[in-house]
Amino acid sequence: MSDLVIANARIVNADGTASGHIVVSDGRIEEILDVTEPVxxxxxxxxxxxxxxxxxxxxGHCHVAQxxxxxxTLDDYATTSAAALWGGTTTIMDFGIPRDANETPLEAARNKRELALASRCDVALHGSVISWDETVPAQLDELAAMGIRSVKMYMTNRGSTMSDNDTVLKVMKEMKRLDGLTIIHAEHDAIIVDCTEERAQAGEIGIxxxxxxxxxxxxxxxxxEVLAMAEYIGTPVYFVHQSTPGAVDLVADARDRGLEAYSETCPHYLLIDDGVYASEYPEWFACCPPMRDAETVAALRERFAGGAVDTVASDHSxxxxxxxRVHSDDVREMPHGLPGVETRMPSAFTALTExxxxxxxxxxxxxxxxxxxxxxINALPGKGRIEAGYDADLVVFDPTEERTVDGAALHMGTDFSPFHGRxxxxxxxxxxxxxxxxxxxxGFHDPGAVGRLIERGPQSAPAAVASLAGKGA
Known part of the structure; x- marks a missing residue:
């Protein structure tokens, strides 16, 4: 006898749709039977x-206990992973970002591994490098041995998380050597610093x-600029939270030239425009990059529906x-980032089907x-497909069902949502x-701290179908 059968399902994979019964045993999909077969x-x-x-x-883009x-951030893995499950997400990817100059990339990743022991869903990690020194290559080797084969770098946030161009170039070379993936937060720091200073001098620096x-x-x-560096080295690059059609087009053009390059966007860039900064609660929308004008949002949504964007992530913070609100009068001091791991599914689906x-x-x-x-893209074994041998991670939904978001009734450990009232x-x-x-x-059935840490293989090698049994998060 199997553990679970989802009968009479309209089974949707990225490459096709069929009707059938999904048979689940021992945490994996055992088989898929034709819908005409007995249940x-x-x-x-x-x-x-x-x-x-x-x-x-x-x-692929969450910040937990960051x-x-x-x-x-106010959350922990127990809270954020449960919220992810409420929202149909069964695997989250977090970042081991050094909290300051005293924490190394390896220490940051190990810290997140320990925190992830409380996770209710499966977890994979990205590393992060802020500044280069002679120990970085060996640390990246250790991260790869731990199954962490991607490294994020920020092109802005001077004085905290920003990496300079020398660091970015050197890390890209190491990631090519390790057959890994470079992840980039792309905003030109010098332009942002100058623009911010001009606004401050004009007394226009509030949210x-x-x-x-x-x-x-x-x-x-x-x-x-980053695409040029990646093309020079010949290494894959992934851009997080792209908010403009121009940014997406640049990545698409690079792909046409043969570069392995990827675009990620977030639901808030697809559904919300910069008019919200004149609303009653502009703090709900404090994130970087910020919301764009309505014309830009519409054009980005066209790219999203048309296939130019590769992934949709929450950038949950x-x-x-x-x-x-403590520093809403000065955007240089206030924390930026939005809760979104629980609303990613309906907000992204709404943007796609509008x-x-x-x-x-x-x-x-x-x-x-x-x-x-x-x-x-992240070489996660056992994930992303409904097929025999894959992990039994499944979401049943009615594409026509609508609900109005109540930010206070969500489960992310905060008191607002940028989609409240929508x-x-x-x-x-x-x-x-x-x-x-x-x-x-x-309702929700808390499975307890059962999440596993998913280790990833080389970027160029296909991910194994079976997930890594016995690897506790």
Whole structure:
């Protein structure tokens, strides 16, 4: 007898849709039977009744219990991983970012591994390098041995997390040697610093002027510069939270030239424009890059629907309104980042389907953005596909179901959401993570600290189907 059967499912993978019964045993998909076959006996049978079933979400960009300068997010792994499951995400990827000059990249990653022991869902990690010294290559070797084969660097945030161009170039060379992935926060620091100083001198430095301190040009110039370095070295590069169609186009053009380059965006850049900085609660939207004008948002959404964007991530950062408002009169001092791991699924699905019919092709595109592409790009074994041998990470949902967001009723450990009051469609109804039903019509079923740390292989090698058994998070 199997552990679980999801019967009569509309099974949506990135490369096709079919109807069938999904049979689950020991945390993995045992087999998929044609929908015309009898429903097999199992400990539990969930009748999907023709609803869509997609692979469990992979959020490739989360910040959990993150310390940056004087700011610390309010969450921990227990909270954020549970919120991820509430939102249909069954694997989160966090960053080991050194909290200050005294913490090395290796120490930062080891710290996150310890914190991740409390995770309710599976976890994978990215490393981070801020400054170069002679110990960095050996640290990157150790990170790769731990299954951490990607390194993030910031092109801005002078004095805290920013890496200079020499560091970026040297780390890129090391990541090529290690067959890994370079991840970039692309904003041109000199332009941002100068623009911010001009706004400050004009007395326009509060949160209502955030979008004026970080122009689109700063993002696109930084993307252009980093692409040139990656092309010079011949190494893959992945750009987080792209907020402009111009930035996405630059990456697409580089791919056309043969460079392995990827674009990630976030739901808030697809649904929210910079008019919110004149709203009653502008602090809800303090993030970097900032929201863009309505025309830019519409053009980015076109790229998103059209296939130019590779992945959609939350860039989850759990601050509350008290933290946001302490320095809302000076964007240079306030913490930037938005909670979003729980709302990534419906907000991204809403952005993808706005004004469009929900066809099989649209559902397949969503499965790719939400799960398959981030699993593939990050070489996560066992993730991103509904197929025998893959992890039983599954989400049942009705693409037509709509709910209005209540920021206070979410589960992310904060008191607001940038989508508060908005009606979003495509919420998860049943979530299965590692074969365990964690969300159904009876609510949330906390599985406890069962999340595993997923170790990744070389960037150029296909990820193994089976996940790494026995690897506790």
């Amino acid at each position: 097999p006996v199992a400990d539990r049978v969930i009748d999907a009744q023709g609803r869509a079933v997609i692979p469990g979400g992979v959020d 310390i940056t300068s004087s700011h610390r 209502e002027h955030l979008h004026e301190t970080r122009p689109e040009l700063a993002e696109e110039l930084s993307v252009r 759990c601050y509350d309104m008290t933290q946001k 004004g469009a019919a929900v066809t099989d092709a649209v559902l397949e595109r969503f499965a790719d953005l939400f799960s398959t592409a981030p699993a593939r 009606t979003l469609r495509g919420w998860p109804q049943v979530v299965v993570a590692g074969g365990r039903t964690v969300l159904d019509e009876d």
